[in-house]
Amino acid sequence: MTSKLTNGVTAGRLSSAALNANFTDLHAPYDGxxxxxxxDRCYFCHDAPCMTACPTSIDIPLFIRQIATGTPEAAARTILEQNILGGMCARVCPTETLCEEVCVREVAEGKPVEIGRLQRYATDTLMQKNAHPFVRAASTGKxxxxxxAGPAGLACAHRLAMLGHDVVIFEARAKSGGLNEFGIAAYKSTEDFAQREVDWLLRIGGIEVRHGQRLGQEITLQGLREDFDAVFLGMGLAGVNALRLDGADKDGIRPAVEFIADLRQADDLAKLPIGRRVVVVGGGMTAIDAGVQAKLLGAEEVTIVYRRGKDAMAASEFEQDLAAQKGVRIIHNAAPVGVEGNGSLTAVRFAYTETVDRKLVTLDEGFTLAADQLFEAIGQSLAGVPEDLDVLGGKILVSETGLTSVKGVWAGGDCATGGDDLTVTAVAEGRDAAMDIHATLMGAAG
Incomplete structure (x- = not known):
C-alpha cells in the first residue's frame, strides 16, 4: 500500500522484498x-604502481601475497597499519581510478587485480574474529x-590513542561515522558496517566520543585550545550549496545529501518517499548516489543533469556507467534556469551550455523536464570557520602535515585544503596530522 505525500512523491512504490533485493551489496564479498x-593474479611488483596510487600508501603487493599464502589476518594488519578504515575504503574507494587503474594487469590485459575486494576480504576476516591488531602505548599524559567523528577525525583519534595520548572526539550528530554513516549509497555499505567499524576502531581504548557537540555552539575552538594540548578539526562540510533559482523553495526540492542521509538512517525503505519523475542536478558522486538510489526506490524516471561535458564530471566513469545500468539518464552540458509549479514542483527548466575559452556559456536554447522531485548535488561548503583560521577556496588552509594558521590546531578531511574529497584521502590526512601532533607534543615534552 502506497502513502502519497505531495505531487507524486510517494512512499512504498516497491515492495519490501524488491527494495531489499535492490539494496544488497554492490559487489559480493569474496570467499576464501x-x-x-x-x-594469484598479482605480479607482486617491486615498485608497484598500485601502492603509489593509494592515498594511504598501503603495501598492496604485500597484503595480496599474505592472502595468497593463507594469512588474511596478517594481510589485514598490513592494510590497517596505513588505513585504519580499510574495511570501509575497500567498499567505497574509487579503486577504478586509483590502485586498479594503474595495475599492471589492467594496463596489459584490461582486467586489473581486484584490489578493493581483496582488501575487503582481509579486513572482514579480521573483524569477524572480533580482533583488534593494535595495542596502546604507555600514556603520554597528553x-x-x-x-x-568522520573518516579524518576517527583516523586521527585512533593513531593518537595508539601512540598513548588521550583523545576526546566532539561530534555534532547523534551517531559517529560522518560521511561513511550518512553520505554514502546504502548499497555500498550494508548491514550497518559503518557503525560496526567505528565500534571496532574504538576498541583501541583511550578515545571518548561526545555527540551533540557542534563547533561554534556547544564548543568553541578557543575553549578547546585552553582545555587540550592540541586540537584536530575534521568536521567535514556541513553547509550545502543550493540552486539560486526563483521558486527554489517549492515542495519537492531538497539537497541530495539530505535524501541520502535519510535513506541511510531509514529503518524501513518502504516508508521513504520518492517521486515518480526525479531530477538530480550535479556531476559528482553525490549526484550519482542520489540518482541511482532514487531509481532503486522505485522512481519511474530519473535524470541527472550536469552543466559540463562527460569528461568533466567528478563522478568516475564506473559510477556513470553504473547509473546508466540502473536506468538513470545523464544529460550533459545543461544548467537549470527555473522551476515550475504552484506550491509543489512540477517541472525544471534547463538551458544548454557550452565551454568557450574554458568559461561556461549558457545558450538561448533549452528544454524542460517534468519532475515532482529535484535533488541538488552541486557541492557542499564549510558551515562556519572559527576566527583566526586562514581559509583558501572556502576550506581551512593547512600545511602538508595538516597544521593550520593557529598554533596547536591541525585540520584534515573535506574541511581542509590539500586533497580530493574521498574517504581514503581523509583517512590519510587524519593519520598524517596525528603523527605531526605526536611529534610536536613529544618534542614539547622533551
Missing part, C-alpha cells in the same frame, strides 16, 4: 577460495581534542 584465486 575466490580470494586466493584473485590474489590530551587531544578531535572535532568530527
Amino acid at each position: 577460495h575466490e580470494a586466493r584465486v584473485a590474489a 590530551t587531544v581534542a578531535v572535532v568530527g
